[in-house]
Amino acid sequence: MTGAQQIVAGLEAARVSIAASVPDTWIGYLMETVRRSPGIRAVDVAREEEAVAVACGANLAGGRGAVLIQNAGLLNCGGVLAGLVELYRIPCFFIVSLRGDHRDPVYYHAPKGRVTEATLRAWRLPYARADRGSDLAPQVARGVEFCVEARGPFVLLISGEDLA
């Protein structure tokens, strides 16, 4: 299986029903696989804050929502994370493309790469980097279950090479 297929298998295993997304190159590639899943509804949104709210709505209505966005979009989400996810303690699982670290060949992503993990720590967001050395499916499923159990967010950071 490709990494993208493993990620989607993890979402399916965790019974994610709605995947709300704003694409970048990597997330867009991943969403092509998400869209082939019979159990997951892909919801294309225009801004990342919407994706968070859509996923929270799915969770509040008895389903399981996930947010698939770039780190630039995650950096947009401080307000909705504080005022919706954290304030109301709603499970919200994120898959975020970590643009701008040493694995990313595109120079203009570098400033985002420098601040992403520092921002996650400052915002007290639990997170992990995907480990392509092992199956990604259980890493994804554990992240979703953590959100449900902890009633809050979890962010799984992925790189483009994780999807191959």
Added chain:
Amino acid sequence: MTTRKPLLDALISMLTAQDVLVSCLGANARYLPHMRVPCPTFALCDSMGAAVPLALGMALQRPDRHVVALEGDGSLLMSPNVLATVAAAAPPNLTTLLWVNGRYESSGGQALPAVAVDWGALARAAGIGHVAAARDVAGLREAFPRARAAGAPALIVVEIAFDPAESIPPYSERPDEIRARFRF
């Protein structure tokens, strides 16, 4: 133009146990705990702009329920992109009431940017399938059943008078209480 409360009373009287109500922050959210709302209700006290996409997630997850979102013009001006998102997802079970008074009422009544946004035209241009307007209780009583039966995402522009002397109750429910009670 009518003030908010009679219109909110009229809306609540038209809801059933099969509906789901999502409210933006501010006056509507502050009134709702004091009203007999017949359906599950989720009221925001922060997070401007989240009411409609939150309702969208619920509507997509539960197509057997009709979800009604209350949003303010200040909040929608902050995130009008959600109109296109709703149009693209095309849930037939989502009706948004847009409360228009040109004010950031919950923060003291400051004016929105000084331009008369044509909200109906904006919604139609973004692809919202059913757009209507209501300026009084009679108009809302006519518009809401039609919107709910439209079979497409619906938006009703509700123009209300801003009354700086209106006695809006303070928030009386905490988020954990709202979250715990919201079950359907």
